[in-house]
Amino acid sequence: MNSPLTMLEGRPGVQIMTELQKIDLKAHGIKFFDVTDTLDLGTAAHLRIANKPTYPEPNNTALVKPILKTLEIDNLKQGLEKFTSFRTRYYRSETGKQSQEWLLSRISDITAEYAPPALRRLISIHEFSHTWIQSSIIVRINGSSTVDNGVVIIGAHQDSTNMWPFLPAPGADDDGSGSMSILESYRALLAANFQPTRTVEFHWYSAEEGGLLGSQAVAKDYESRSVNVLAMSQYDMTAWVKRGTREEVGIITDYVDSDLTHFNKKLVDRYLDIPYVETRCGYACSDHASWGKAGYPSVFTIESSFENSNKFIHSTNDRFDVSDEFSFSHMLEFSKLAVAFAVELGGWKKSD
Known part of the structure; x- marks a missing residue:
């Protein structure tokens, strides 16, 4: 190799x-x-940056709010309990592949159970293969528009790691929490028969912990095909509420698109039960950076201000039962945000 x-x-x-x-x-x-494998990623980024999309005022409250009421904490708990049962989800490991296969199967089961037949025909579920064993997963809900080819992406990373990869890595918060938060938003959208005007995709990336490998590969593929990605939102760590702090959504302000970040803040204000706080990673800290590198607008929300985030990550103690600071109700707030992001940017003309 x-x-x-x-x-x-x-x-x-x-x-x-x-x-x-x-x-x-x-x-x-x-x-x-x-x-x-991605040295040339972003070669045309300047063209996309020069032709950035604009984002509307959130105005689909009547469509979004009924879906938010159908989100269920029990689904988050059951999904995360299984997802963290693998010894590690390290992207080069057998259990990393097994966890990815379980996630793929769970997505397929949810689609079969909750999507009405007409919606099911709009959905494709794809394993994006890499040179390592664990694939990324891409779920596409095709938009109905014949003139707007824009794509809206909601993402999380499915892999986990310990500081030394041969050690156990349950990865409950990093990023089991984000993976399950967006999975529950996907389920609720299907149950509502969400048929977007623009194409909406859900991504679960492999090998984020290896240096954003999976998302860079996917972004490079989209760039090579000139896919018109209008907005990408990353969910990485959505569960931790540090004892003694106010519960809030961390809005990352560095290595992100400022206009899309402003739009994301408006979604929090309108649809979530908790406020946001601006915070900084200080580096390109998750998969949104791969899309930003390619010139696509991307944003990142995290569980809290960066300094108050979970300190157990990349260890055997990144579990949901390690502390009462791990909150499934907090995870659900991020599911709400993903639903709002999909509906507000994807569009939806309900026929009923």
């Missing part, structure tokens, strides 16, 4: 490294992109 080509955060240039060196970077908290 070729050595990875790695871009270190805040340091210019590309370095050739072994997989072990890359793991050592992770263990020492050094942030990076692995650009082995």
Whole structure:
């Protein structure tokens, strides 16, 4: 296998490294992109940035709010209990592949159970294969418009890791929580017979913990096909409410699109039961950065201000039963946000 080509955060240039060196970077908290297969990602980014879309005022309250009432905490609990039962979801491991296969099966079951026949015909479920064992998953709800080819993406990363990949990594919060938050929003949208005007996609990325590998590969594919991605929203860690702090949604303000971030704030104000707080990662800290690198507008919401986020991640203690600071009701707020993002940007002309 070729050595990875790695871009270190805040340091210019590309370095050739072994997989072990890359793991050592992770263990020492050094942030990076692995650009082995995506060195040319973003070659036309300047054209997309120059022709950015504009975002409307949220105005579909009558469509969104009834769906929010159907979101269920029990679905989050049951899904996360299974998702964290794998020893690790590390993207190069057998259990990482098994967890991905379970997630794919769960998405298929939800689609079969909740999507009415007419909606089911608009949905495709696709495994996006990589050079490693764990695939990314892409679910597409085709839009009805014959003139608007815009695509709206809601994403999370499905893999987990310990600081040393051979150790157990339940990954309940990072990013089991985000994965289940958007899965529940997908279920509720299907149950409401959501048939968008624009195409809406749900993505579960492989190998985020390996340097945003999965999302970079997907973004490169979309870029090569000139897919018109209007907006991408990432959900990475949605469960933690630090004891003694106010419950809130962390709106990341660096390495994101400012206009789409402003729109996301409006969604929180209108549809969630908790406020937002502006916060910064300080680096390109999740899969939204892959889309931003390609010039597509992207945003990122997290469970809290960055300094109040879960400190148990990348360890055996990233479990949902480790502390009462892990909150399923908090996860549900992010499911609400994903529903609102899909309906407000995807559009929906209900016939009934």
